[in-house]
Amino acid sequence: MENPFQETLFQRNRAEPCTVVIFGATGDLTHRKLIPAFYNIAACGDLPPQFKVVGFARRDKPDEVFRSELEAANRKHSRQGHNDELWATFAQGIHYHRSEFQDLEGYKSLKVLLDQYDQERGTPANRLFYLASAPEFFEPIMQLLREAGLNEGAEGKWARVVCEKPFGKDLASARKLNDTVNATFDESDTYRIDHYLGKETAQNIMVLRFANALFEPNWNNRYIDHVQITCAENLGMEGGRGGYYDTAGALRDMVQNHLFQLLSLVAMEPPTDLSADSVRDEKVKVIRALRPLIGPEAVAQNVIRAQYRAGSVDGVQRVGYREEDRVNPESKTECYVALRLMIDTWRWQGVPFYIRVGKQLPKKATEISVHFKKPPQVPFATSKLLLNSENTLVIRIQPDEGIALRILCKQPGQALSMQQVKMDFHYSSSFGNASPEAYERLLLDAMAGDATLFARRDEVENAWKFIDEIQKAWHKSDAPPPMCEYPAGSWGPVEADNLLSADGREWRLL
Amino acid sequence: MPTATADPAEEAFAQLGMEVPLAQVDKELKKLWEADNAKTRASLINFAIYSEEIANLGRNNALLDGITAQHACRALMILSRPTQGQPRARAWINALCRPYQGQQTVCCEQISFLLDGGDAAQVQNIVFAHLDSDLPLVVWWQGTLTRNFEERLSSRIATLIVDSATWANPCAEIDVLTDAREHSGEKLDIRDLSWTRSHFVRLALAACFQDQVACASLPRVEEITIRHAKGHRVAALLLGAWVAQRLGGVLDESLPGFQFRRKTAGPDISVTLEEMADGHALQSLSLNGKDMTAVISRDANSPYVHVCGSCGDHRQDEIFPADVESETELISEQLSRAGGTTLYSSMLPTLRKMVGKSGCA
Secondary structure (H helix, E strand, C coil): CCCCCCCCCCCCCCCCCEEEEEECCCCHHHHHHHHHHHHHHHHCCCCCCCCEEEEEECCCCCHHHHHHHHHHHHHHHCCCCCCHHHHHHHHHCEEEEECCCCCHHHHHHHHHHHHHHHHHHCCCCEEEEEECCCHHHHHHHHHHHHHCCCCCCCCCCCEEEEECCCCCCCHHHHHHHHHHHHHHCCHHHEEEECHHHHCHHHHHHHHHHHCCCCCHHHCCCCCEEEEEEEEECCCCCHHHCHHHHHHHHHHHHHHHHHHHHHHHHHHCCCCCCCCHHHHHHHHHHHHHCECCCCHHHHHHHHEEEEEEECEEECCEEECCHHHCCCCCCCCCCCCEEEEEEEECCCCCCCCEEEEEEECCCCCCEEEEEEEECCCCCCCCCCCHHHHCCCCEEEEEEECCCEEEEEEEEECCCCCCCEEEEEEEEEHHHHHCCCCCCHHHHHHHHHHHCCCCCEECHHHHHHHHHHHHHHHHHHHCCCCCCCEEEEECCCCCCHHHHHHHHCCCCCCCCC | CCCCCCCCCHHHHHHHCEEECHHHHHHHHHHHHHCCCCEEECCCEEEEEEECCHHHHHHHHHHHHHHHHHCCEEEEEEEEECCCCCCEEEEEEEEEEEEECCCEEEEEEEEEEEEECCCHHHHHHHHHHCCCCCCCEEEEECCCCCCCCCHHHHCCCCEEEECHHHCCCHHHHHHHHHHHHHHCCCCCEEEEHHHHCCHHHHHHHHHHCCCHHHHHCHHHEEEEEEEEECCCHHHHHHHHHHHHHHCCEEECCCCCCEEEEECCCCCCEEEEEEEECCCCCEEEEEEEECCEEEEEECCCCCCEEEEEEEECCEEEEEEEECCCCCHHHHHHHHHHCCCCCCHHHHHHHHHHHHHHHCCCC
8 A cells, every 4th residue: 555645745755664784884984974864864854764774893882882983973973963862763773783794694693683673663674785894895795695685675675785986996896896786686776876976066967957948959069169077175195095095096086986977967968757777878878978098199198197296285285195194105096187088979079078186286176167169259359368268157066066157248338348257156055055965865865766866887887998998008008108296286287287278278267 | 215204113113224215225235235245145036025014023024034044035024004094115125144154245135115005006016126037926925815915916926825823714815815826827836834834744644654564554544633732723624634635535514523534445534623722833643543543742842753653563653853833944944845836725625614614704
């Protein structure tokens, strides 16, 4: 029987009653993001009834200790603050299960525990397994979930898995990981999380494009000159992150996932409907249509990699990348990368997409800027500088989420001179600061069975296929493209500027 | 400048900002922004409060301050005194500002009008002349829908907010709303704060029956009991009607009280209201039937409701956010909800019948 009260109340899919098992429950992600996200979902009244979280980790600790650690974390990180009354009820559903990730017995006892919860509830529940552990444990976890029979829901119920990035480190490892995951869970029950897709502004890209008749007719190579996607960070390797980062690099850590997701949203064709697969079908077409960069020469012409040397950011002196904590002093890992990408489709023929991402840049900002072509002829006498300026649509992903449009206007006065002006929309000044955290949206979607904002297997593998060619040119060719340098606190290496200036363009000033 | 008269409310007008000649409102607003470059004007809607009660002036002024902190809008506050002598209008402007990212200030414009001795045309002219163009008009009409609420005005309103808890004669008000909606070709989006007061109770009820065992017990529901505070009878009636209708019930006017006959097999459903002298607007909702019960109750001073249900051996006990109660929060809740809702409007015919059974004034 359908719940008759649900139908008229909700504008979105409702999360279904379930138990969430978090692997790596004592880690930073659980404390800073996952538990505060579940708590805030509860505070909004969106958490399904009889919800439970089971933390699965190696250290020994009773439920009470686990709960009090999470409570302390929630007080610190919860978006809507912390209420003791709500926490008391919410925490009743939090449990801890100690086990090694590679110990089958631990999974068998987990099954007993989950069955016991189901019995107490009087109904078998759905199960969501969240892999927040280190990636090297993904494979044994999958295998043992399967062996313990936890990968299938009880009759009429579901079992799903949420995977945190990285989804492999190249195409081969991604395929292996995906094979392992798909041997345990159906692809339709697999949710690869990319928190960029949970951000309001990323979701707004589709609304901006497909709900406004103003933009979509101009969204092609007839009117758009080029697109830039920038993800700048003003931090380096603080907090010991150098250890992981030095094995990954900017291309794998950011471009393969987050920035390709943004690129897909900007460049995709309109989906036929808003079902998860319709949207993801269109996104994957973009990645598949990326013109491959084969060989060191093509990579050198289109991709710039760099490391920062010592400099200062926000007036604070910073060491060079190779001097950072836990970074190999002879590291060949890039912490800055700039790419010129071409998408071989009818819509985007001849339109370059420039992507740059880097550490120790002057400020933290992620944005997409769409640069429109200049008018064929401007009948006003004005400076060459202004004649060269184009209309630009900027979509700010973070921080200060919003949209800005730069246009030319007549400057007041007797003369007919022009001036650039900016129309600027800020989410927070118009809508307040009530946006849910990306994880709240994504966890709700996973519990509701909506995979639209999650990466599908073919998206991930096609992205790796493209990235692998660049990695091959950098690390396996006889004449690898050079590793460039830039001072910390600058906007990247001069070679990245040259990448655009060779095309008669320049990076947008952020 | 208009000449000030010895109005007893003059002191209250002083808090409305700077008085300006009616014809100079736009010009003076422009000056307001030019005076300070650090201020950014933000506006997504035109939000108007209409009242005919001078006593509401201070309260509405404070409300707008709270509402604009959450919702960027051009705020229009209209105080109409139709019986107050010769037609005359006065205007005040103000900027309602809040800090934004440390350096800037984001502000909304507030324009307040005092309309004495006028009619519907005067209200319309004032409203239409001072809208932020291209933005939708949301009107919170406080109290009775008087003769000033007429078709030319309602046809321009995108969303009309009313509070049926303040109606002396709900039958007449529902009739006015039904007519206005009919005239608008069903386009007028009507929101009632009494309906908003039960939003989270309804969410909690829906969540309670997400569980399949609980859901399977719904055809056995025979009694719906709602406990409400004095003055919130309409909120309770709306809630009772909604629950009964969702269970497939149709009000049988021939029977005493509020009896709903199911369209499908199952027992009739009776809706009973229990009025308390004070406390939260809606204090509990109980569904009872053979071998099942579900109670959603709110303790005094708690921001949460407790959901307690049992079906045979199956029990559940949950906590959910409770409904907001202050007018600022209720309005904010409405303005946060994008898109129109036809649910309330579809409930009006049943509500009218239930109100009618209690006797119309």
